[in-house]
Amino acid sequence: xxxxxTFRCPARHGYAVEVSPFVPQRLACAASxxxxxxxxxxLFVLDQTETGMVLVRSWEWGDGLFDVAWSEANEHVLVAGxxxxxxxxxDSANQHAPLRVAKEHRQEVYSVDWSxxxxxxxxxxxxxxxxxxxxxxxxxxSLTTLQGHEGVVYSxxxxxxxxxxxxxxxxxxxxxxxDVKAAACRLAVPAHKAEILSCDWCKYDQNLVATGSVxxxxxxxxxxxxxxxxxxxxGHTYAIRRVKFSPFxxxxxxxxxxxxxxxxxxxxxxxxxxxxxxxxSEFVCxxxxxxxxxxxxxxxxxxxxxxIYSPACLTAAARSxxx
Amino acid sequence: GALPHPPYCSMMxxxxxxxxxxxxxxxVMQLVQEGKEVPGVTKPDxxxxxxxxxxxxxxxxQKPWETASSFLTxxxxxxxxxxxxxxxSLWFTTGP
Numbered sequence: 308x309x310x311x312x313t314f315r316c317p318a319r320h321g322y323a324v325e326v327s328p329f330v331p332q333r334l335a336c337a338a339s340x341x342x343x344x345x346x347x348x349x350l351f352v353l354d355q356t357e358t359g360m361v362l363v364r365s366w367e368w369g370d371g372l373f374d375v376a377w378s379e380a381n382e383h384v385l386v387a388g389x390x391x392x393x394x395x396x397x398d399s400a401n402q403h404a405p406l407r408v409a410k411e412h413r414q415e416v417y418s419v420d421w422s423x424x425x426x427x428x429x430x431x432x433x434x435x436x437x438x439x440x441x442x443x444x445x446x447x448x449s450l451t452t453l454q455g456h457e458g459v460v461y462s463x464x465x466x467x468x469x470x471x472x473x474x475x476x477x478x479x480x481x482x483x484x485x486d487v488k489a490a491a492c493r494l495a496v497p498a499h500k501a502e503i504l505s506c507d508w509c510k511y512d513q514n515l516v517a518t519g520s521v522x523x524x525x526x527x528x529x530x531x532x533x534x535x536x537x538x539x540x541x542g543h544t545y546a547i548r549r550v551k552f553s554p555f556x557x558x559x560x561x562x563x564x565x566x567x568x569x570x571x572x573x574x575x576x577x578x579x580x581x582x583x584x585x586x587x588s589e590f591v592c593x594x595x596x597x598x599x600x601x602x603x604x605x606x607x608x609x610x611x612x613x614x615i616y617s618p619a620c621l622t623a624a625a626r627s628x629x630x
Numbered sequence: 631g632a633l634p635h636p637p638y639c640s641m642m643x644x645x646x647x648x649x650x651x652x653x654x655x656x657x658v659m660q661l662v663q664e665g666k667e668v669p670g671v672t673k674p675d676x677x678x679x680x681x682x683x684x685x686x687x688x689x690x691x692q693k694p695w696e697t698a699s700s701f702l703t704x705x706x707x708x709x710x711x712x713x714x715x716x717x718x719s720l721w722f723t724t725g726p
Contacts, residue, residue, distance in 0.1 A: 347673055
């Protein structure tokens with residue numbers, strides 16, 4: 308198993324990481340000064356090397372940064388969401404400034420995502436102002452505003468299969484599915500009795516969505532039958548901050564938590580918990596699988612580090628899937 | 631031969647006042663709630679350039695789930711669902 312690679316960002320608390328859809332060794336990290344309570348934010352573009360990571364580019368923003376998403380159409384472009392309610396478009400080959408800034412949300416933007424579906428080039432944002440907004444790639448003016456959540460929106464994710472379809476998770480305890488073209492909510496699932504901080508779509512079954520909640524559980528939902536979850540994954544001892552489905556397996560997912568750990572699950576088996584990784588000393592907020600490298604994971608934490616590692620449980624899963 | 635790169639490389643200059651940034655989450659919250667100044671807080675005024683993005687030179691990379699053979703290999707354990715209502719994609723309008 309490869310050694311863990313660590314990048315230290317002094318005085319910056321990591322909120323989100325995402326691996327580039329184009330460049331296998333490249334990742335972006337959105338981080339904030341003072342845990343995101345006050346002060347500025349930083350956006351980092353990092354390249355992994357054989358033994359660690361090097362900084363390609365970094366920028367400062369006038370408020371905290373809480374999420375980042377790479378463009379699916381241009382390898383240089385990223386979008387980030389800020390504590391001032393803004394979305395900013397950044398260019399990894401341009402040190403000067405953000406390309407564009409869009410300020411419509413009236414409160415913190417906690418989630419940004421860029422659509423992966425071919426033929427679609429849209430950005431979605433979720434805000435503490437309870438709304439979900441859809442934007443084109445130029446971030447000129449929002450195309451649609453989706454209202455319905457009765458609490459802050461923490462997570463907004465495009466379906467990787469269904470164009471114009473978004474899942475969102477909220478402090479109101481619901482998971483919602485939105486039809487962008489109709490500007491309508493197609494489904495509201497009372498998924499948890501506590502706030503839901505994250506959701507993600509299964510990459511191999513268009514009907515499955517996972518949610519991660521303050522109630523310390525990860526649930527997997529079949530949207531065709533939401534009376535009970537397909538699976539309830541228990542083990543974390545504090546709130547789940549982010550969930551991510553594997554790009555390589557239908558039933559494998561990862562979660563990171565305020566309990567300082569990252570856990571890997573396979574809900575297709577009888578004993579779902581594959582592994583618990585305890586290499587952080589603070590809340591773990593960011594998590595992503597490397598799309599290009601089957602067993603590799605990246606995460607970031609309020610302990611001022613970004614880590615890249617290859618948990619043994621994923622290598623084992625990749626081996627058994629290939630056989 | 632060339633020396634290897636160090637395991638991590640923090641090329642960003644440590645911001646002024648970072649030495650005092652060992653306050654805990656609770657300490658920062660308390661200062662903010664009491665309306666007190668938090669030491670070393672920076673609030674840069676950053677404006678957009680409104681420039682066009684650097685032109686893309688790379689082709690879109692197929693996702694692992696978008697290749698048929700990958701789907702067969704990695705579809706893993708079948709998840710049985712008791713009710714087979716129509717798939718989610720059919721809830722959505724298609725076409726103009």
